[in-house]
Amino acid sequence: MWWGGGGEQCADSRLRPSHAALAATMHLQADLVCMHVPCSFLVTLYTSPLTLQVLGNFKGVIAAVASVFVFVNPVTAAGVNAVRTLTFTKLWLCCFGLSWELPSPGSVSLPPPPRHDEANAARCHAVS
Numbered sequence: 001m002w003w004g005g006g007g008e009q010c011a012d013s014r015l016r017p018s019h020a021a022l023a024a025t026m027h028l029q030a031d032l033v034c035m036h037v038p039c040s041f042l043v044t045l046y047t048s049p050l051t052l053q054v055l056g057n058f059k060g061v062i063a064a065v066a067s068v069f070v071f072v073n074p075v076t077a078a079g080v081n082a083v084r085t086l087t088f089t090k091l092w093l094c095c096f097g098l099s100w101e102l103p104s105p106g107s108v109s110l111p112p113p114p115r116h117d118e119a120n121a122a123r124c125h126a127v128s
Contacts, residue, residue, distance in 0.1 A: 064083070
């Protein structure tokens with residue numbers, strides 16, 4: 001088995017301590033992902049859409065604050081303008097009753113089917 005880029009071959013096939021910690025961390029991450037899906041479903045099932053929207057917006061604010069203060073990412077004028085534009089656009093659309101959601105399948109009405117009468121049939125045959 002080869003370890004690293006040095007080209008030396010390891011005599012034993014046991015995991016090194018760093019690899020065991022990596023395997024444990026990956027197993028924990030997989031367990032968290034598997035628990036996230038049912039928990040997310042239960043939160044969606046028992047809360048209203050407005051609550052989910054507020055929680056989503058709050059999560060975005062926390063992510064932005066953590067990006068600046070925890071990870072010390074720089075705040076640029078372009079980033080501030082982008083956040084301001086998106087925030088005001090969303091507020092504007094919410095104030096006037098517009099949303100980003102697609103209409104539900106039951107609310108979309110289809111046009112009536114075309115009529116098949118003699119005049120329509122004669123006109124279609126004359127064109128072709």
